[in-house]
Amino acid sequence: MRTMWKITILLCCLLGLSLSGAELLTEGGRSRYEIVLPADAVPAEQTAARELQSFLKQISGVELPIVASPSGPAIFIGQSPETASALGIPDWKRLKPDEIRLKSAGGNLYLAGDRPRGTLYAVYELLEKEFGVRFWTADATHVPKREKLELPQIDLRYAPPFEVRAAGYDLIRHDPRFSARTRNNGHGVVDSVEWGGSEQLLGGVHTFSENMPLFSRDKDFASHPEWFSERDGKRVPRQLCLSNPEMRKELTRRVLERLRNYPETRYISVSQDDNHDFCRCAACEAFVKSHGSQSDLLIDAINQVAAAVEKEFPGVYVETLAYYYTRSAPKRVRARRNVVVRYCTIEAASFHPLESEANRALEQDLQEWSRMADHFMIWNYVTDFTKYYQPHPNWHTAAPDLRFFRKCGAISIYEQGSWNGGGAVADLADLRAWLLSKLLWNPDLDTEKLMDEFVTGYYGPAAPAVKSYLQVMEQSARRRPDCRNTCYAPSTAGWLEPAVLVKSYREMEQAYGRVKDDPVYGPRMAAATVPIRAALLERRELLSPPAGKRLPELQDVDVNQAAVETVSRMKRAGVARVNEGGLSPDEWVEQTARGYGVLPNDGERPTAAGSGPYHAWSIRKAAELHALGRELFWEKDPAASVGEAARMPNTHNEWHIQGFGFPAGTFELYAELRCDSGAPAGNAIRVGTYDWSRRREFHRDIPAAEISGENYRAVRIGTVTLNDDICIFIAPVVNPAVRNVWIDRIILIPRKSGR
Incomplete structure (x- = not known):
């Protein structure tokens, strides 16, 4: 019996098999496998081959050669004839946007997907699902070490529900490599061909006369004030006069001209500016009265542009906003088939899913829009723009909201977080960016499991305190179901009880104290403590109560020292702004001092103050x-x-x-x-x-x-x-x-x- 066992082991080694019978990809510093990359591979497929080669070497110590044709067992990368045959794909163009295919067959492994980036995503799916790699942040990747790797036995076909996905955080959007690894391909993502590119919306947003403006508020307003909105009997350069026929003709001409200058465009933005000053001229008012709403007028104008676009650019979609005064769906005018409506949730109660009583109006709006338009983009707001750093316990709204968007037929999602600053101090933005990216790729994943996985892996020995922080923040918000904080919440006073705030502050500080000298976990926890520290400092009724007597648990807190240390942690995290408007950490200290009434006055004593x-x-x-x-x-x-x-x-x-x-x-x-x-x-x-x-x-x-x-x-x-x-x-x-x-x-x- 022992002899037969030894013979079996010897045969397995000679044949490259594990004792379970699976093929061995690597063992003992060697491999029989090659990575096969076809000669006509697109740049992102070339990146996919290099990424696979690099991470397999990091895991096992073995570098698999990248070749054009195999001489033995192989991992086939990209859209080759061999892969098409093995996967049973008669025409690669039949794949859905960003669809991935992973399959092991005949001792080989095939990784492919929709071009340009599907194959790259297939490689990352393999690395995460089969080999335990985790792309926590742009600078933190977990790569397990394993001397022996078995060839995965896998047969996976998956297409994400949303063609365009963007977790709008500064931690992602400026790094094309991390964007690709987290499967972000949309709004604001750097458009790098090497990393799969992105689905850009030409113009971005608010293109009437603000961003990449179709009309100039200076030159065009001076020559044609009638093209702009009328308010209180006066023309003002704020929005366009959408009933004006000459303006519509000129708008159409400029959109077509822009598309000719950008022939690769798939989506072009023709969208209202970021204000409420819609036109109130007699013609616009008459149209709204006869049709039902401002949205009817908007869609009627956009339809005229879209009709001309369809004739010359049949594959291009014209995007416009459902935002503020156009948030509700039109009553009579239906969007053309090449119009994409981007629905904005800016008025939503942040701590409640959209399919809840707190957000019933928005839920109904989007359902009505789904009857008046074929295609949707979503602009969802998932941070606190007033204070990026403030605790914002909306963690468990993301998945149900994304499933709701999928049900409504959305093809593109932009989850706007701390997009222009805030870094890691934006209420655990490292976790937020990673979690939202995972859910954008697959909204059916379990939020709780994902959060637990990230916190355990990223915060290490401090993870229990972070988990407690997340849990008690959400529990505190749930105890105030009447709280309707939006994405512009100035304070935690409406939902965060003093006892919970103080307890969480102590727990997070103690956890930081245990790891602060650790070169890996110390900086991560320093950033993670900023939200609860800032929340405490901004609750002046606790640290400077009218009666002059603090809670016993806060007797040792020196406000000045705490503020200085909080700013120090912000800066060590590389943060230059702590809200959307651009407030710097130093300005935040001034603001905090102002709240306590200790900020020095400017100028002379006002006469109205007398001697008081x-x-x-x-x-x-x-x-x-x-x-x-x-x-x-x-x-x-x-x-x-x-x-x-x-x-x-x-x-x-x-x-x-x-x-x-x-x-x-x-x-x-x-x-x-x-x-x-x-x-x-x-x-x-x-x-x-x-x-x-x-x-x-x-x-x-x-x-x-x-x-x-x-x-x-x-x-x-x-x-x-x-x-x-x-x-x-x-x-x-x-x-x-x-x-x-x-x-x-x-x-x-x-x-x-x-x-």
Whole structure:
């Protein structure tokens, strides 16, 4: 018996078999296998062969040669005749977008897929599914070491439900290699042929007159103001006048011209700008009244463009938005077959799936759209743009939402996360980017298992604390089903209980303390602790309570030291901005200090304050400035308290100045303002507050005559009560009689009790 066993082992070694009878891919530093790459392989298939060769060597220590034709058993890469025969594929063009095929047969392995990137995805599927490779982040890949590898026994055919997929995080979008490894191929992904390319949307978004504009707000508005929207009886360069026949002709001409300049285009964006100022002229109003909605007018105009596109470019789709005032479906006008509607979920309650009572209106909207259009893209919002770093427990909404989008027939998904900054501190963005990528590829995967796998593998010995953090954040949000936080939530106060916040802060800090000197897990946990640290520091009612007595668990927290350390961890993670507007870590410290009332004042004592207490800050210190260089300008002004001030032209009414994190309490609010006007008439500027949790606005419109000239006036806005959910905003009033408004300081004078 022993002799026969030895003979069996010897034969297995000679034949390259394991004791289980499976072929051995590698053993003892050797392999009989080659990687066969056809001579006509496209660049991404060449990358696929190199990636497979590299990772097999990292796993087993054996480098398989890449050859054009086999001399023995082989792994066939890409669309070769041998692979087509083995897989039974009569025509490669019959594969679905990004479809992958993996099959072992006759001692060989065949990896192929739809061009250009399907074969590359097939290789990554093999490496992950069969050999345990994990692409955690662009800089962190887990590669298990195994001296002996068996040839996988596999027969897999899979096509993702969405043709275009993009997890919109800065951790992914700028790295074409990581984008390919996570199967991201859509909006914002670097278009690298070597890594499979991406499905680009020509123009991106808001193309009427903003991004890659089809119309110029300067030149075209000057020559044809009638092509632009009418508001309050005046033409303004904000949106297009969609009922104007000459504008439609010119829009069509420019779209066709753009397509001729970009002949490889599959999707072109013809979409409304990012504001609410749709045209209210008599013709547009009459169309809306007779047809039902702004969406009817939009789709009618887009259909005219799409009809011309179809004649000259029959394979091209014209994309437009269902966004803000066009979010609801049209009543009568159905989209043409070559129109793609990109539905935007910006108003959604973030912690609830779309198929829930909290988001019933959006669910119904999308279902209605599915009856009025054949093709859909989705722009879904999955972060907190006000504070990328803030805890945002929407982890278990992604999978059901993606399954809902699939049910509605969506072909393209953009999950917009911390796309332009935030890095790893954007509430565990490493996990978010990886998880969303997995679910975009296959929405039927188990979210809980995926999260557990990532956290265990990525955070190592600190994983239990991270799992606890994720769990208690979600549980806290579930205990407040009435919470309707959107993707612009200014605070955790509406859902995160103080006891849970403090407990999670302690657990995460203790876990970080155990691994902080570890070169791998230390930096990862430093970034992971930022959300809970920042959330605590921004809950001033806990660290600076009105009664002056903190919770016992917080007696040892020094606010200044905690803020400095939090910023240090942000910077060590390579983060330069912590929200969509561009707030830097250093500016975040200033904002935090402002909330505690310890930020130094700017300029002279305001007259209105008398001899009493006050806060007076330059607007750049008091608020975030959006659209810098476009619709808001920071310029030298000798009349301003710090020699510089914010200028906004009176061509828009956007809240480009928004300030959060002011001291809590009741104040008299003043703003130091002036405007440029030769003949002041009407209103020049609006200043007010907005409560994001209650959706309540208070404002005052300031007449131009009150602030015209070169000197600033301290204008009383009113009595306001401030907390973490309330921002102070400033916007121009569209008024031809006013060229610019200038903003110097915000002044807060504490209101005495009894006044």
